[in-house]
Amino acid sequence: MSQARLTLPAPAKLNLMLHITGRRADGYHELQTLFQFLDYGDELSFALRDDGEVRLQTEIADVPHDSNLIVRAARALKEQSGCPLGVDIWLKKVLPMGGGIGGGSSDAATTLLGLNHLWQLGWDEDRLAGLGLKLGADVPVFVRGHAAFAEGIGEILTPVTPEEPWYLVLVPQVSVSTAEIFSDPLLTRDTPPIKVRPVPKGNSRNDCLPVVTRRYPEVGNALNLLGKFTEAKLTGTGSCVFGAFPSKAEADKVSALLTETLTGFVAKGANISMLHRKLQALL
Ligand SMILES: C[C@](O)(CO)[C@H](O)COP(=O)(O)OP(=O)(O)OC[C@H]1O[C@@H](n2ccc(N)nc2=O)[C@H](O)[C@@H]1O
Ligand SMILES: Nc1ncnc2c1ncn2[C@@H]1O[C@H](COP(=O)(O)OP(=O)(O)OP(=O)(O)O)[C@@H](O)[C@H]1O
Numbered sequence: 001m002s003q004a005r006l007t008l009p010a011p012a013k014l015n016l017m018l019h020i021t022g023r024r025a026d027g028y029h030e031l032q033t034l035f036q037f038l039d040y041g042d043e044l045s046f047a048l049r050d051d052g053e054v055r056l057q058t059e060i061a062d063v064p065h066d067s068n069l070i071v072r073a074a075r076a077l078k079e080q081s082g083c084p085l086g087v088d089i090w091l092k093k094v095l096p097m098g099g100g101i102g103g104g105s106s107d108a109a110t111t112l113l114g115l116n117h118l119w120q121l122g123w124d125e126d127r128l129a130g131l132g133l134k135l136g137a138d139v140p141v142f143v144r145g146h147a148a149f150a151e152g153i154g155e156i157l158t159p160v161t162p163e164e165p166w167y168l169v170l171v172p173q174v175s176v177s178t179a180e181i182f183s184d185p186l187l188t189r190d191t192p193p194i195k196v197r198p199v200p201k202g203n204s205r206n207d208c209l210p211v212v213t214r215r216y217p218e219v220g221n222a223l224n225l226l227g228k229f230t231e232a233k234l235t236g237t238g239s240c241v242f243g244a245f246p247s248k249a250e251a252d253k254v255s256a257l258l259t260e261t262l263t264g265f266v267a268k269g270a271n272i273s274m275l276h277r278k279l280q281a282l283l
Contacts, residue, residue: 005047033149037269070108108132165244165245188210208238
């Protein structure tokens with residue numbers, strides 16, 4: 001008998017601003033950043049296995065099976081919960097890797113929430129976010145599913161509701177290693193923390209930008225091209241750059257002009273992640 005599959009989205013995120021305010025003793029950086037989701041992302045399908053095995057059935061180039069964040073998330077949840085069940089997982093990879101739009105982290109969060117549902121573990125969001133943080137600094141916001149102002153290393157989250165414009169996201173054909181940017185000696189690490197809430201307008205800078213554009217001229221090139229039409233920003237440690245538009249039609253118009261030379265996509269900003277909207281609909 002064929003097993004029904006549970007299919008769930010793993011949306012991208014944007015960092016609408018990113019300030020680096022310090023560095024902890026363990027080398028991780030203290031940040032202040034605004035996360036918003038996109039209605040655009042990967043898709044994962046899950047089917048129960050009763051032999052306890054965790055198997056990702058889709059190969060992704062350059063990521064060995066056991067290092068994939070999906071497999072690591074599933075195994076960590078299985079171990080921590082003592083669940084005897086296993087799972088087959090299929091991945092439709094849409095998000096560019098090393099793009100700063102959180103693909104790996106979002107895949108991990110979708111795996112945690114999907115398996116919590118499939119294995120009927122009954123874990124609450126705090127517990128899932130705590131386990132997620134061990135997999136990556138960006139995982140907790142995807143577990144919680146609400147646009148947020150983040151502090152700490154990205155895990156202290158205050159929900160926010162910024163406008164939800166349409167975005168044009170350009171994808172320079174380079175994969176940026178987050179660890180490499182954070183270890184660059186030239187990185188600004190002493191931006192004074194913003195103490196006022198909500199974050200005052202005008203704080204849209206990304207402190208990683210100078211280091212990223214110095215190392216990856218393709219990113220600077222994309223920022224310059226998009227900057228002719230709207231304020232162009234870098235998300236996370238790149239490589240993706242984005243700009244906001246009041247309508248899909250306007251984003252599409254600029255996209256048509258720029259994607260002759262650059263890869264990109266148009267997507268709507270979302271303060272509630274499409275993963276959470278889908279899970280809500282299932283319950
Ligand atoms: C830059 C952001 O994308 C902003 O949303 C995130 O802070 C990065 O989150 P992530 O990709 O989940 O990062 P992780 O997988 O936890 O860390 C990758 C590497 O980035 C560096 N790292 C990451 C996050 C952080 N707050 N400080 C850091 O110094 C560390 O060297 C770490 O080894
Ligand atoms: N399921 C996965 N999807 C993508 N990358 C993965 C996955 N599992 C492990 N990785 C590894 O993680 C690296 C970073 O990938 P990811 O797509 O999350 O980058 P990113 O968008 O820059 O992340 P972030 O914005 O969180 O810094 C990849 O280069 C790859 O080696």
